[in-house]
Amino acid sequence: MGAQPEVQLAVSSVSKHFGGVRAVEGIGLSVRCGELISIIGPNGAGKTSFLNMISGFYRPDTGSIMFEGRDITGERPSRIAALGIARTFQNIALFSGMTVLDNIMLGRHVRMKAGVLSSFIYWGLAQKEEVTNRARVEELVEFLELEDLRKQPTSGLAYGLRKRVELARALALDPKLLLLDEPMGGMNQEEKEDMARFILDVNQQWGTTIILIEHDMAVVMDISDRVAVLDRGRKIADGSPGEVQGNADVIRAYLGTAKDRQEVAAA
């Protein structure tokens, strides 16, 4: 075996309870640099809660999260974003009333150093930053084929395009780790194929590590290096797409046992 790339994200046995609900129960996951890993599982399995802990929206009740050797457990989301972890949201979360370009430029926010006060005082620095960052945004616009939509308000765009703009905005952070929460949810087949291609390109061309939550099994098995399966807050499998597909626990979680199915059919 050749030298493995180093571990970028090490999540060790994190838990999150909401009242009596055990959303996440002792999940561990280690992700290597450049890996594309998918997290699958039935609804309510804890996938989004897990992602929310990595991006800092939830503070884990127990366990720890290390990113590039640094403990980021319970850090503020804005700090985690600045360290190089970007994300998209399950429900499209574009800023309404803004153009495509404004939305993507907001992703550059962490890369722009001129602060609130200094950009009032020293206008030149802010302007220079604006130009360099605009250039990077332009690359992303081209990469995601959004050229014709720059000045369009996001509210008027088709669903698939809005999802694409959200990806562009996340990529504008120049993330080392990208968390995608159902980027293909609600898309038609053609839109899904486009999105899958973009995700693969990001992963392969730029070496960005990706954690993907997705329900479409065909896509997941097709593009992932590794698949982790959650069920009722626990991780029940973790391996290559082939390994996971043959795993008895996974099949049970998704399809239920023969007995369960008979009960459902009888009901």
Place this chain on the structure above:
Amino acid sequence: MPGIEWQFTLVLLTNGVMIGLMYALIALGFVLIYKATDAINFAQGEFVMFAGFIAAGASDLAGAPFWVAALLSVAGMVVLGFGLERVVLRPLIGRPVIAVVMATIGLAAVLRGGATLAFGGGTRAIVMPVGDDPIELGPVMLPPVQLIGAMVSIAFLAAFSWFFLKSRIGIAMRAVADSQQVAMAMGIDVRRYFALAWAMAGVVSALGGIVWGTMLGVDNQLALVGLKVFPVVILGGLDSILGAVVGGLIVGVVENLAAGYLDPYLGGGTKDFAPYFLMIAALMLRPEGIFGRRRIERV
């Protein structure tokens, strides 16, 4: 005589526009905070009053020249804005809206009491070095204070419109207002933008305090100007700068027309309730205001 009648209307309208622009300036402070932090600031009038007290105190008590007093007032209000956000409002982030509302109502009382304590109960004057001779604009004579007040309003309303539409920080502030969570995921430190919004409201209030204080004199009553903010923003829309301008103009004009045409029949005082009458009508017909964003709740 129709000639005189026409002139009378023109005077009322011009006066209404000038006063309306000055209302818009105060309403802008309110809108800035609502736009950025979703908080309703019931202490906006007291902000204006407090700024007036700083300016009047500096010139009246310490004998500072007008410009120094004005600068002190602006600086003082920026500090107050930052400070209040840090001490009073930041701990309330994520609490129900009613908590913030109550906090700003309490703040209003503290500012009124504090100002009296620090500056005494009497009415103080702010003297703008522009003289008292009215400026003649065609058939209309205007006090210079009103004209300056209106010009300051226009300048700042334009500047803030630009800020929110074009500047990076203004756009980030809109992002924070739109969704704090998503803004955080972009690496935006939401708390800093809240603080900035309060500081900006402080600047606007300082200008409002100086202009209104020059016109009315500075005492506790100055805070009552802030009450006019509510019809203005309800009419224009809570989160719209353009709405603050239009709402301000409507309130200013309606007030003056009511005073000119209804007072002789109703025995006076219509000026004070006409704007609220309009506000109630607006709430029934178009609760989000003329330019306000209709909130769509996803259930």
